[in-house]
Amino acid sequence: MRQFWKAVATPLAILVAGIFTAAPSHAADEARGLDIYWVDVEGGAATLMVTPEGETILVDTGNPGRRDAGRIFKVATEVVRARQIDHLVVTHYHRDHFGGAADLAALMPIRSLYDNGEFAGMPEKPDAAYGALRCDRRVVINPGDKLDLRRDKASDGPKLEIRCLATRQQIAKPAGDNGEGAAAANETVCKRHAAKDRDGSDNANSVVLLVSYGDFRFFDAGDLTWNVEHKLVCPENLVGKVDVYQTTHHGLEASNNPVVLSSLEPTVAIMNNGARKGCDGQTVATLRETKSLLAVYQLHKNVRDGQAALNVDDEYIANAAEKCDGNYVRLRVAADGKSYTVSIPANGHERSFKTKGN
Ligand SMILES: [Zn+2]
Known part of the structure; x- marks a missing residue:
């Protein structure tokens, strides 16, 4: 299968190969x-x-139109060498998250699509193109759900899990080995919380995902806003350390509640x-106050007037110019889950970090 794919990468071969579910995306002999x-x-x-099995999980799809879907397609096919998106999670119904999904579905197959479905009191709805996009199945995601990954069934190597911690403002209970676990009381941190105005937009309903691979843990909360962020970590820290x-909501100050950063203690x-x-x-002030952080990366340089000082060093920015080439940031967790390397291939930056372990 792998040989066949390399030998005849024609459009016909892509169609034929798409029938099969195995997605060779890594060199066969290298532990990934x-x-x-x-x-x-x-x-x-x-x-x-x-x-490690080459299964692809995409969280959000950028804006409508060819640009963003085209960039995702390019990374997925040319860099990752995937033929399909096995799992697509749309965190909420704003155009910069669901908007590229229909365009992407026209470029490559999407197997499972997870989103909030239709729910009581939903403040915003996606457009007709999103409603009609082609995929194998649509799944309404709920707090506590885990994506059905092939890795779950693999017997060797670190365990991989992608778990929905919260969605539609409902928070999952922490999961231990038996599905229940004790969360850490978080009184000192929680004293610092000051509520913001209620967010009536769909941001507050964002799907929150925790990805774990061995000891490595990655937190993606979509555009979750301040007061719901608070519920993730207060009065108990239901997320743990990551x-x-x-950076939630593109680094906007309607999100990134300091009680979350103080509780999660991220390294990157x-x-x-x-x-x-x-x-x-x-x-930016909150990130700078977060002592656990060793590095902050930006997809773009902030070019707004008078805001140059908010940027990190150029080396940590994937796209320095406003009219950009769409450079990506890559993170590669070692096969054993004990370390990871963040790189910006476009500028040659690369830095490795140890997984903290919990
Ligand atoms: Zn957004």
Whole structure:
């Protein structure tokens, strides 16, 4: 199968190969861990994960139109060498998250689509193109659900799990080995919480995912907003500690409640901001106060007037120019889950970190 794919990568071969579910995306002889790509969708979200088995999980799809779907397709097919998106999770119904899904589905097969479905009191609805997009199955995701990954059934190597911690403002109970576990009381941190105005938009309903591969843990909360973020960690920390924090809501200050950062204690933060969206002053201040953070990455340089000082060093920014090439950030977790390397292939940056373990 693998040989066949390499030998005849014609459009016909793609069609034929698409019938099979195995997706060879890694060299066969190299032990691989979990890879994560932050595709640049210029202030939207598109986080692509690839399991050691070559299964692909995409969280959000950027904006409508050819640009963002095209960039996701390019990374998925040319970099990852995947033929399909096995699992697509749409965190909420804003265009910078669901918008590229229909365009992407026209470019490559989408197998399972997870979202909030239709629910009582939903403040916003996706468009007709999203409702009609082609995929094998649609699944309404609920707090506590785990994606049905092939890795779950693998007997060797670190365990991989992608779990929905919260969605539609409902929070899952912490999961131990038996499905129940004790969460840590978090009184000192929670005293610092100051509520913000209620967010009536669909941001508050965002799907929150915790990805774990062995000891490695990655947190992606979509555009979850301040007061619901608080519920994840107060009065008890239901998330635990993480290694990598996708800066929520593109680094906007309606999100990234300091009680979350203080509770999760991430080592690395990756901000999916645009040149003129996200990377807000209050968020940057919170990140700078978070002592556990060793590195912060930005998809874009913040080019707004008078805000140059909010940026990290150029080396940690994937796209320096506003009119950009759509460079991505890549994170590669080692096969044993004990370390990971973040790189920006476009500028040659690469830095490795130890997984903290819990
Ligand atoms: Zn957004």
